[in-house]
Amino acid sequence: MKITQNLQKNKQALSQLQNSDDIVFLDLNIGKSTALLIFAKEIVDKDALGQLVLRPALGLEGQVDKDTLWDCFLNPEKQKVFESEQVIDQVLSGFALLLCDGVDFAVSFGVQKYEKRAIAEPPTSTVIKGPREGFVESLPVNVSLIRRRLKSPQLVFENDVCGRLSKTAVSICYIDNVVDKELLKEVKKKLKAVDIDAVLDSSYLAKYLSDCKPSIFKRVGNTEKPDILVSKILEGRVAILVDGSPIALTVPYLLLEDFQSPSDYYNSPYSATIARFIRLFSVILALLLPAVFVSAELFHLQLIPLSFLLTIVNSIKGIPLSPSYEMFFTFLIFEILNEASVRMPKYVGMVVSIVGGLVLGETAVNAGIISPPTLMIIALSGICLYTVPELEQPLSFLRLFFLIIAGSIGIYGLIIAVSSLMVHLTCSESFSVPLTAPFAPLVKKDLKDSFYKGFLAENNSRPQSLNNKNKRRLDKNVEE
Amino acid sequence: MKQALKTRQICLFFIAFAPITKLFMLPSVVASLAHNDGWITACINLALDLVTLLIINLACAKNNLTFIQLLESAFGKIGGKVICFLYAVYFLLKGFMPLQEQKEFVKLSLYINLPTDLFFLPFFALSFYLCLKPLRAIGRLADICWLFTLAGYLLLIFLSFSGVDFGAIMPVGVNIKGAIKASYHSLNWWGDCVYLLFFMGNFARQKRASVKIILSYVLSGVIVIVAFIFFWGTFTSIAFRQKFAMTELSKYTTVINNVGRFDYVGILFILFSCTFSLALPLYFCCRLLNYVFSLKSPWISPIIANGLSLFFTLFLNQRLSTTTFIFQRYFSLVFLVFSNILPLFTVFIKAKKHTDKGDCYEPNKT
Numbered sequence: 131m132k133i134t135q136n137l138q139k140n141k142q143a144l145s146q147l148q149n150s151d152d153i154v155f156l157d158l159n160i161g162k163s164t165a166l167l168i169f170a171k172e173i174v175d176k177d178a179l180g181q182l183v184l185r186p187a188l189g190l191e192g193q194v195d196k197d198t199l200w201d202c203f204l205n206p207e208k209q210k211v212f213e214s215e216q217v218i219d220q221v222l223s224g225f226a227l228l229l230c231d232g233v234d235f236a237v238s239f240g241v242q243k244y245e246k247r248a249i250a251e252p253p254t255s256t257v258i259k260g261p262r263e264g265f266v267e268s269l270p271v272n273v274s275l276i277r278r279r280l281k282s283p284q285l286v287f288e289n290d291v292c293g294r295l296s297k298t299a300v301s302i303c304y305i306d307n308v309v310d311k312e313l314l315k316e317v318k319k320k321l322k323a324v325d326i327d328a329v330l331d332s333s334y335l336a337k338y339l340s341d342c343k344p345s346i347f348k349r350v351g352n353t354e355k356p357d358i359l360v361s362k363i364l365e366g367r368v369a370i371l372v373d374g375s376p377i378a379l380t381v382p383y384l385l386l387e388d389f390q391s392p393s394d395y396y397n398s399p400y401s402a403t404i405a406r407f408i409r410l411f412s413v414i415l416a417l418l419l420p421a422v423f424v425s426a427e428l429f430h431l432q433l434i435p436l437s438f439l440l441t442i443v444n445s446i447k448g449i450p451l452s453p454s455y456e457m458f459f460t461f462l463i464f465e466i467l468n469e470a471s472v473r474m475p476k477y478v479g480m481v482v483s484i485v486g487g488l489v490l491g492e493t494a495v496n497a498g499i500i501s502p503p504t505l506m507i508i509a510l511s512g513i514c515l516y517t518v519p520e521l522e523q524p525l526s527f528l529r530l531f532f533l534i535i536a537g538s539i540g541i542y543g544l545i546i547a548v549s550s551l552m553v554h555l556t557c558s559e560s561f562s563v564p565l566t567a568p569f570a571p572l573v574k575k576d577l578k579d580s581f582y583k584g585f586l587a588e589n590n591s592r593p594q595s596l597n598n599k600n601k602r603r604l605d606k607n608v609e610e
Numbered sequence: 611m612k613q614a615l616k617t618r619q620i621c622l623f624f625i626a627f628a629p630i631t632k633l634f635m636l637p638s639v640v641a642s643l644a645h646n647d648g649w650i651t652a653c654i655n656l657a658l659d660l661v662t663l664l665i666i667n668l669a670c671a672k673n674n675l676t677f678i679q680l681l682e683s684a685f686g687k688i689g690g691k692v693i694c695f696l697y698a699v700y701f702l703l704k705g706f707m708p709l710q711e712q713k714e715f716v717k718l719s720l721y722i723n724l725p726t727d728l729f730f731l732p733f734f735a736l737s738f739y740l741c742l743k744p745l746r747a748i749g750r751l752a753d754i755c756w757l758f759t760l761a762g763y764l765l766l767i768f769l770s771f772s773g774v775d776f777g778a779i780m781p782v783g784v785n786i787k788g789a790i791k792a793s794y795h796s797l798n799w800w801g802d803c804v805y806l807l808f809f810m811g812n813f814a815r816q817k818r819a820s821v822k823i824i825l826s827y828v829l830s831g832v833i834v835i836v837a838f839i840f841f842w843g844t845f846t847s848i849a850f851r852q853k854f855a856m857t858e859l860s861k862y863t864t865v866i867n868n869v870g871r872f873d874y875v876g877i878l879f880i881l882f883s884c885t886f887s888l889a890l891p892l893y894f895c896c897r898l899l900n901y902v903f904s905l906k907s908p909w910i911s912p913i914i915a916n917g918l919s920l921f922f923t924l925f926l927n928q929r930l931s932t933t934t935f936i937f938q939r940y941f942s943l944v945f946l947v948f949s950n951i952l953p954l955f956t957v958f959i960k961a962k963k964h965t966d967k968g969d970c971y972e973p974n975k976t
Contacts, residue, residue, distance in 0.1 A: 429721055435870035539729055542716050545878065546732040549885045550739055556750035557743050570750035572618065 131214045137164055137231040143214040144168065147221060160187050160230060163194040168217070169226040175243035179226055183239050187228065196233050207240025219297060244268060249275070252354035252376065254519065260396035261357045269299050269373035275356040276303060276369075284308070285363075290321060292335065292372075296328035299373040300335070303359075308366045310597040313561055317368050317381060332375040339370070339381060340560075346524040349560040351383035358392055366598025382563035382596055385555065386580055388520040389413075394583055402583035409517045410581055416514035417529055420457050421536035421544050423507050427453040429540035445501040453504075454537025460500050460508045461533060463490060465526070468512070567595035615813035619749035620806070621826035626756035627887040628802040628830040629763070629837075630880060631708040633856045634715055636799045636834075637841040639934065642850035643792035646778060647785040649838040654793040655800040656831035662950045663803040663827055667820040669810065669956035676811035677956070678901055684959040691902045698898035700948040702918060705891030707798050707937050709733075712888055713923060714930050715854050727927050734916045737889040741896040741912035745812055748893070755883040762879030763833060767840060769860035769873050774843035794946075795938040801949025803827065807956065808894055856880065892916060 131143050147153045147168065156167040165187070169179065182205040190202055200210070211217050212235050217227050224242030249271070252264030265272045273287055288302040300321065304314060317339070324338045332352065340349035351367075353359050354377055359369050362380045370379040389409050394402035426433040427442070434442065449456060467486040471479055494500045515525055528551065535543045558565040568576030573595045578584035592598050632652075640648040675683065681690035713730040721729055740747070806823065816822075841855045844862075852858045860873035896911035905911055926933050 429724060430874075432722070432871045433874050438870070539732060540721060541878065542720055542729050542881070543732050545881050545885060546736045549882060550736050552751065552754065553736070553740055553743060553747060556754070557747045564750065566750065566754075570753040571616070571746075572622075572753045 133212055133214060133217070133229065133235055135232050135234050137166060137229060140214065140229050140236075141166060144217060147218060153221065158184075158187065160199075161190045161192045161194050163231045165194075165228060165230040167226060167228050168221050169241075170221055170224060173224040173244055174226055174241045178241040178243070179239070182241065183226055183228065194230055194232065196235075199228075199230050199233055199237060203237065203239070205239050205241075209238050211236045211238045222297070223299075246271060255353070255355055255358070255392055257391075257393045257396065260392055261355070263356055264354045265356060265359075265371075265376040265378060267374050267376055269301060269371055272356070272371050272376075272378070273301060273303075276360060279356060279360045280305075280363075288318075290318075292321065292324050292326070293329040294325070294327050296330065298329040300329070301371040303363060303369040303371060303378075305363050305366075308364065308592070308598050308600060309368060310366060310599055313366075313382065313597065314368055316561060317370070321370070329372060330374065332370065332372040332377045332379050335370060335372060336379055339379065343558075345554070345558060346527055347385070347555070347558060347565065348524075349381075349383055349558070349565070351380040351387050352377045353380060354378070355392060361395070364603075365592050366596045382561040383565070384560070384563065384567055384593075384595065385565045386568070388518050389581065390579070395586070399583045399585050403581070406581045406583060412514035412517040413521065413525065416511045416517075416525055417532060418544070418548075419511045419514075420461065420507055420529065421532040422541070423503070424454050424457050424533060425536040425540040425544060428537065433541075442501075442503055445503055448498050449501050450499070454533070456500055456504050457508065457533060458537070460494075460504050461530065463494075464508050464512050563596055568593070613812060613814040614745040615749040615809060617813060617816040617819040617822055619752050620809055620813055620819075621822050622756040623748065623752035623805070623809075624802065624823070624826045624830045625833075626752050626759045626883055627890060628827065629833040630759060630884045630887040631712075632799045632834045633763075633837050633880065634708075634854050634884075635711040635934070636796055637838055637855035638850050638852050639938075640792045640796055640838065641842060641845075643785075643795065644789040645785045646780070646842055646846075647783060647789040648792065648842055648849075649779065649835050650783070650786065650789040651792040651796060652831065652835045652838050654790065655796060656828070656835070658793075658950055659800055659803040659831070660824060660827060662801075662953050663806060663824055664820070665954050665957050666803065666806045666810070667823060669959070670806070670815065671820065672957065674811055677807045679811065680956065680959055694898045695902045697948065698895045698902060700944065701891040701895035701898065702915060703937075703941060703944065704798070704801070704949075705888065705895070705919065706922065707933065708888055709919060709923060710926065710930055710933050711854075712884065713927075715857070719854050719857050727924070730923075731920070733885060733888065734920050736885055737892050737919075738912045738916045740886070740889045741893050741915065742908050745809075745897075748890070749813075751886055755886060758879040759883040762876040762883070763837075765876035765879070766856055766860045766873060767836065769863040769876070770840055770844060773859075773862050774840050775846065776839070776843050778843050778846045779839055794942050797942045797945040797949065798937050801945055802830075804949045804953060805890070805894070807953050808897070810956075892919060 133140055133143075141155070148155060152170050152172050154167075154169055154171050156169075158165040158167055167183065167187075183203065186202045186204070190198060200208075211220060211227065217229075217236050217238075220238050221227055224244065226239045226241050228237045228239070246268040247266045249263050249266055251262040255264075256262075263275060265275065277285065282305070284306045286304055286306050290300045290302065291297050292300045302314075302317060302321070320339050321335070324335060326334065326338075329335060336348065336350040336352070351362070353362065359378050359380065363369050367380045367382065370381075372379075389406055391405065391409075394405060397405075422433075427446075431439065446453070446456075451459060463486075467482065467490075471482045471486075474482055491505055495502055495505060511529065515522055515529070518525075532544060532547055535547045539546075555566050556564070556570045564571060567573055568580055573593075575591055576593050576595050578588055579593070589603075591602050592600070594601060637648065640651045644651045669680075673680070678690060678694060681693050684690075685693065712733075713727060716730045717725045717727060837855065837859075840859060841852070842849055844859055845852050857873075857877055860876070863873065892912075892915045895915045899905065899911040899914060900908075903911075
C-alpha cells in the first residue's frame with residue numbers, strides 16, 4: 131500500500147506494528163506539521179536517533195513540505211520509502227522511519243544497533259601462524275572484514291533477503307572480473323527459489339544451494355575465516371554471507387578444499403605438502419582400518435603377519451563377542467562418548483574423558499569384553515577422522531558402513547563398497563564442477579595446490595577446474 | 611557441444627582397464643598351449659588389436675560422429691539398431707568369461723576358509739550402479755584407476771622379481787604353432803580396442819590423439835607381455851596349473867615371511883581397478899540396449915544386463931573349466947569378428963550429413 135499525504139491513514143496502515151511493545155510510535159510536531167517517528171527501541175542507536183533525526187527535525191519551523199523534510203537531515207543512510215510494507219520491513223530491521231503529514235513518503239534512517247559478539251578466532255579453524263580473525267554473526271561486520279582485505283572496485287556485494295518471516299539479510303559476494311557469470315546466475319536463481327519461513331543459519335541455505343540428489347557429501351563449501359573466503363573468491367568462487375551466521379558459504383565446492391588447511395598457505399610448502407599427505411593417509415586409515423582389521427580377522431588371516439597374528443590370538447582369547455560385533459560395540463561406545471563430549475558443558479568434558487578413556491576402556495579390556503587391538507584400532511581411527519574435521523560426519527557414516535560390509539562380506543565386499551563410493555564421488559558435481567577435480571577429471575595445472583603444495587610464486591593461475599573468467603592471476607589485460 | 615571425454619582419459623582408460631582382466635587366468639591358459647612362447651601369444655594378440663585400433667582411429671579422425679550415428683547414416687535406423695543389438699550381445703559375452711574367473715578367484719584365493727559364490731554377488735550391485743552413470747564417469751574413473759593398476763602391478767612384479775628364471779623363455783619360437791593357437795583361443799580376453807568404437811564422437815581429439823591412444827594401448831599390452839614372461843619364468847612347466855597367475859607370482863618372496871602377505875596390497879589395488887574393468891562390457895551393453903529399444907527408463911537395461919550375467923554366473927557356478935572350453939572352442943571366432951574384423955569397416959563407411967544435434971548415444975543422461 132502506498133504512503134499517502136494523510137498521516138492518520140498511514141498510521142492505520144501500519145497498525146499491525148502497534149501490537150508489539152518494542153515498537154515505538156512517537157508523535158511529534160515538526161514546525162506546524164504533525165509527524166510520526168516509528169522505530170524498534172531495542173535495535174536502534176538512541177544517541178544517533180536523537181542527534182541525527184530528532185534534533186534536526188524539531189529544529190524545523192513553519193509548514194513542512196517534501197523538500198524541507200528531506201533536506202534537513204544529514205544522515206548518510208537516509209532514503210525515501212513509498213510503500214507501507216517497506217516501512218514495516220525497515221522498522222523491523224532496525225531503521226527509524228519518519229512520516230509527516232502532507233508528505234507522501236517516509237524517510238528512513240539507518241540507525242541500527244545490534245548487540246554483537248567481538249571478533250575472535252573461530253574454534254573450527256585455528257592456526258598457529260596466520261590471521262586469527264573470524265566472522266561474527268553481524269553481516270555488516272563480516273562485509274567490513276572482507277572489504278578490508280580486498281580493496282578492489284571489482285569486489286561486489288549484492289544484497290538480498292531470504293526467509294518469509296525472518297527476512298534475513300543475505301549478501302552474495304564475488305569478484306566481478308573473475309567470477310563465471312553463469313555460476314552467478316545459478317546462485318542467484320537458487321537463492322531466489324528459497325521458500326522457507328526463517329533462515330537461522332547459513333547451513334539452511336546450503337541445503338537449498340545443493341543439488342536435490344541425496345548425498346552424504348556436502349556440495350557447498352564453508353568457512354569462518356575472512357582470509358580464506360577472500361582467497362576463495364579470488365579463485366572465482368561466489369560467497370554467500372548470511373546475517374546471524376558466522377559461517378560463510380562458498381560455491382563451487384571441491385572435495386580437496388577440506389584437505390587444505392589455512393596454515394598450509396602461511397607455512398613452508400614442504401611442511402604443507404607433508405601435512406596434506408598425512409591428512410589423506412589419516413582419512414584412508416580412519417575409513418578402512420577397522421573394516422580391514424575385521425575382515426582380516428574373520429576371512430583373510432593370511433593378510434596378518436604371523437607374529438602379529440599370535441599377539442591378536444592371545445589378546446582375543448576369552449572375548450565373548452565375534453570380531454565384527456566387538457568392533458561394532460567399541461565403535462558405538464566411541465560415538466556415544468564423542469556425542470556426549472560435544473554436547474556436555476565444558477567443565478563436565480574432563481569427567482567424560484576420564485570415564486570414557488580410563489574407566490570404560492580399561493575396565494572393558496580387563497573384564498575381557500573387548501580386546502586391546504580393537505580398542506586401539508577404534509581409537510586410532512577416531513583420531514585420524516579429526517585430521518580433516520570438515521569431513522568428520524560423512525567419514526564417520528562411511529566408517530560404520532564399511533565396518534558392516536567387512537564384517538559380513540569381507541575384503542571383496544569392502545573393495546566393492548570403496549568402488550561404489552568412487553563412482554558416486556566422481557559423478558558428483560557442485561555447480562557443474564566435479565567434486566573430485568583436479569584428480570578426476572585430471573587437471574594438471576591445479577595439482578600444484580592439491581596434495582602437493584607448490585610455492586606461492588608458482589601459483590600464478592586460478593584453478594582451471596572452476597569455470598572462472600580469467601584463468602591467470604595478475605593478467606595484464608584484465609582491469610584490477 | 612562439450613564432449614564427455616578427453617583424449618587423455620581414453621589413454622588412461624586403456625592403461626587402467628585393458629590389461630587387468632588378462633592377468634588372472636589367461637597366463638595359465640596360454641601356458642598350457644604355448645609353453646615358453648606365451649609372451650609371443652600376447653604379442654600376436656596385441657598386434658591384431660593395434661591394427662584394429664589404428665583403423666578405428668582413422669575413422670575417428672575422419673568424422674565427428676558417434677558409432678551409432680555412423681551406423682545410422684550408412685545402414686539406416688533399423689540397420690544401425692540390428693548391428694547395435696549384436697554388439698550388445700557381444701558385450702554380454704565378452705564380459706562373461708572374466709566374470710566367471712573373477713568369481714573363482716574371489717572364492718578360491720580371497721576366501722580360503724569360507725569359499726562360497728555369495729561373496730562375489732555384491733559386484734552386480736556396483737555394476738548396476740555404474741550402468742546408470744553417464745559416459746563421463748568412465749573417463750573420470752580412468753583418471754583415478756590407472757594409478758591403482760600400475761601401483762598394484764609394479765608391486766607384484768617387484769616382489770616376484772627375485773624368483774623369476776628369465777632364461778626359461780628360451781629358446782624363443784619353438785612353440786610358435788602353439789602360440790598362434792593360444793592367441794586364437796585367447797581372443798575372448800583381448801579385443802579391448804573395440805571400446806574405442808563406442809568412444810567415437812564422444813571425445814575431444816587433441817593434437818596427435820591417435821599416437822597417444824595407440825601408445826597407451828601398447829603400454830597396456832607390454833604390461834601383459836611382461837606378466838606372461840614373469841609367470842613362465844616363475845613356474846615354467848607347472849605354469850598351466852597355476853590358475854590365478856598374479857596372486858601366485860609374488861607368493862614366494864622373502865618379504866612375506868616377515869610382514870605377512872604384503873603382496874595382497876598389490877592384489878587389492880588390481881582388484882579395485884578390476885571391478886570397473888569387469889563392469890565395462892555390461893556398461894556398454896546397457897547403453898546399446900537403451901538405444902536399440904529406445905528405453906526411456908535408465909533402470910531397465912542395467913536390470914536386464916546385470917540380471918542375465920548374474921543368472922549365468924549362478925547357473926554355471928561349478929563349471930569354470932567347461933565354460934572356458936566352450937568359449938575358447940566356439941566363441942573365439944565371434945570375438946574375432948566383433949572385436950577385430952567388423953571395426954575395420956568403420957573407416958570405409960561414408961557418413962551422410964547428420965542432422966541430429968547432440969549425442970544420440972546418451973539416451974538416458976543421469
